[in-house]
Amino acid sequence: MIVNLPQDFIIKYRSLLGDEAEDFLASFDQPSTTGYRVNPSHRNLPASVTAAKSVPYEPWGHFGTVKGRSLMHQSGAVYSQEPSAMFVGATAAPQPGDKVLDLCAAPGGKTTHLASYLQGQGLLVTNEINRKRVKVLAENVERFGIRSAVILNESPDRLSPIFPDFFDKVLVDAPCSGEGMFRKDPAAMQYWSLDYVQECADRQREIMTEAVKMVKPGGQLIYSTCTFAPEEDEQMMAWVLKTFPDFHLAPITKLGGVSDARPDWADGNPELANGARLFPQRMAGEGHFVAKLVRDAGSAMTVRGTADLGQRLTSEQQGLWRDFAQQVIGQQPFTDLVTVKDQLFAVPAGLPDLKRLHVFRPGLHLGTFKKNRFEPAYALALASADWDLKRSLAIADDQWRAWVHGETFTLDEAPAKGWYRLTAADQPVGFGKVVGQTVKNFFPKGLRFMVYETDE
Numbered sequence: 001m002i003v004n005l006p007q008d009f010i011i012k013y014r015s016l017l018g019d020e021a022e023d024f025l026a027s028f029d030q031p032s033t034t035g036y037r038v039n040p041s042h043r044n045l046p047a048s049v050t051a052a053k054s055v056p057y058e059p060w061g062h063f064g065t066v067k068g069r070s071l072m073h074q075s076g077a078v079y080s081q082e083p084s085a086m087f088v089g090a091t092a093a094p095q096p097g098d099k100v101l102d103l104c105a106a107p108g109g110k111t112t113h114l115a116s117y118l119q120g121q122g123l124l125v126t127n128e129i130n131r132k133r134v135k136v137l138a139e140n141v142e143r144f145g146i147r148s149a150v151i152l153n154e155s156p157d158r159l160s161p162i163f164p165d166f167f168d169k170v171l172v173d174a175p176c177s178g179e180g181m182f183r184k185d186p187a188a189m190q191y192w193s194l195d196y197v198q199e200c201a202d203r204q205r206e207i208m209t210e211a212v213k214m215v216k217p218g219g220q221l222i223y224s225t226c227t228f229a230p231e232e233d234e235q236m237m238a239w240v241l242k243t244f245p246d247f248h249l250a251p252i253t254k255l256g257g258v259s260d261a262r263p264d265w266a267d268g269n270p271e272l273a274n275g276a277r278l279f280p281q282r283m284a285g286e287g288h289f290v291a292k293l294v295r296d297a298g299s300a301m302t303v304r305g306t307a308d309l310g311q312r313l314t315s316e317q318q319g320l321w322r323d324f325a326q327q328v329i330g331q332q333p334f335t336d337l338v339t340v341k342d343q344l345f346a347v348p349a350g351l352p353d354l355k356r357l358h359v360f361r362p363g364l365h366l367g368t369f370k371k372n373r374f375e376p377a378y379a380l381a382l383a384s385a386d387w388d389l390k391r392s393l394a395i396a397d398d399q400w401r402a403w404v405h406g407e408t409f410t411l412d413e414a415p416a417k418g419w420y421r422l423t424a425a426d427q428p429v430g431f432g433k434v435v436g437q438t439v440k441n442f443f444p445k446g447l448r449f450m451v452y453e454t455d456e
């Protein structure tokens with residue numbers, strides 16, 4: 001064996017997997033499997049992205065790699081995600097209009113996937129407890145052009161009193177012992193021990209105790225981990241079924257080498273087989289556990305107060321936004337607008353009162369009110385992939401490279417002065433301000449990068 005797996009890990013899985021254990025252990029010496037999902041709201045994507053081999057259970061999923069410093073990545077046309085992680089979103093598969101909570105969301109792989117299913121309709125509450133990680137989540141939500149998401153930075157026990165019986169779907173992609181990460185990130189092995197698995201299971205029980213309260217009667221709770229440990233997988237589900245008797249495990253369609261979960265690794269309850277196991281020795285992927293819990297239908301949803309996510313716009317702000325929307329977008333695509341300080345947001349409908357929570361983003365960032373003018377946000381440009389804007393300017397590849405590096409660039413002709421959504425290869429890349437033949441650079445400072453020859 002090349003990879004130095006912990007001895008206790010080897011002993012444990014030899015005992016659990018019997019004849020299959022050597023194939024399982026040998027899979028850790030194979031290279032990790034990479035993949036990406038295409039963003040369904042982006043149009044005219046090149047064949048280099050769409051023609052790669054598909055992931056069997058996820059129509060937007062492909063095997064392969066898209067570089068971080070590429071147009072496809074920067075414009076939000078793709079999200080890099082290893083293929084077995086795609087099984088989580090594919091199992092949740094919310095309908096447009098659903099109210100969805102992603103409780104443990106950073107860096108945003110599952111959130112961006114759930115958003116693809118929602119198609120901008122309904123509500124996506126995406127939460128991350130960790131203050132640093134919530135920033136990365138927000139960057140990915142913006143990059144993927146998600147229009148109807150609220151980003152929260154909270155612990156599950158502070159969310160459950162605000163959202164009782166509220167969501168059609170709740171996803172708990174639980175913090176776990178990460179055994180399915182060993183191949184991609186061998187450093188993950190240094191935290192691993194039999195005790196660590198137990199610690200993770202304890203934390204998962206705490207998270208699930210709050211998560212179940214937020215599922216509406218008849219709604220679903222999708223639970224997933226990227227670990228193989230039965231304590232965090234089948235045994236966790238066995239505990240949920242016993243502790244919360246109004247929840248049951250629903251069957252999941254299993255394609256492409258996905259297997260039934262193992263009741264014999266928990267209390268033998270045959271219902272546990274409805275869960276799904278993704279093993280790297282049986283399929284191309286790093287490994288996951290996914291289960292779909294359904295809450296019995298019952299009492300009606302509790303009615304609560306409505307959201308108060310910011311200030312109303314002054315009449316001057318309304319005018320500045322209206323002028324921008326008419327002149328540049330050509331339509332007024334949002335109804336519920338609020339300001340937080342000088343920032344303008346479009347908030348999704350249907351939220352309860354969030355006053356007591358730490359709201360990291362109340363909705364889609366539309367822009368900033370400066371003195372007597374409005375400056376559109378990068379997030380708004382990236383959320384416009386499927387709109388024909390009144391003012392849109394196609395730029396060439398070398399101009400895109402200058403743009404993401406923070407440089408101004410020159411056009412061959414001078415169009416009318418003002419804001420333009422810029423596109424490269426039909427993908428939105430930001431708002432630029434045209435003055436004469438010059439495009440002034442508004443690419444966010446913290447996201448700037450240099451494209452090298454080796455990135456191609």
Ligand SMILES: C[S@@+](CC[C@H](N)C(=O)[O-])C[C@H]1O[C@@H](n2cnc3c(N)ncnc32)[C@H](O)[C@@H]1O
Nearest residue numbers: 104105106107108109110129130173174175207
């Ligand atoms: C497996 S990761 C989520 C990955 C993410 N769903 C994705 O697809 O990109 C689990 C997340 O749970 C967060 N977390 C850790 N402890 C938590 C807790 N007690 N309650 C809620 N979330 C927690 C971690 O910070 C981490 O971001």
